[in-house]
Amino acid sequence: MKDLSLDPVSRFGFRLVGVARRWRRRLDETLGGAGFADASWVPLVHLAEGGGVTQHELAERCGLDDSSLVRLIDALVARGLVERRPKPTDRRAKCVHLTGAGAAAVTRIRAVLLATEREMLDGVETAELARADAVLDRIEAALARLADAGEPT
Structure with a gap:
């Protein structure tokens, strides 16, 4: 497992x-x-x-x-x-x-x-923050899609 x-x-x-x-x-x-x-x-x-x-x-x-x-x-x-x-x-x-x-x-x-x-x-590089921000944008977009589809978020 x-x-x-x-x-x-x-x-x-x-x-x-x-x-x-x-x-x-x-x-x-x-x-x-x-x-x-x-x-x-x-x-x-x-x-x-x-x-x-x-x-x-x-x-x-x-x-x-x-x-x-x-x-x-x-x-x-x-x-x-x-x-x-x-x-x-x-x-x-x-x-x-x-x-x-x-x-x-x-x-x-x-x-x-x-x-x-x-x-x-x-200690966190600007490029790392930019990548993290992009990931958060994608997660927010997925949450918005779920909310629009009536799924509980």
Whole structure:
């Protein structure tokens, strides 16, 4: 019988999830030290990439359920980093936008992210990262195909 621990296919997903958790934990630790505890930085970065989205859309981008995101947004509103505005096409819905203070916070967050990611990638060559990125693109495309076909992802 083949030892599955040596089979790259059987190990890959397990290792990817483990590395992703440790990566995220390290980012949360360093950003927590910069004043962005409890993953409050994640929605800010997503809003900087394209704000004016509904809370539901932002929850999907962040990988959170709607109720968890609402609590995060409430805290960010209280800090003056984001604001809710009526959606132009549906006044009942609210869109979340960065404030000026939120945009300034994202600049600080990105600086910490970059320094932390460089630290974690120390010793990894640019060509290796490009290959890994290409593999992740292909995995994302496969997941999108499965989702489009109605398969659970």
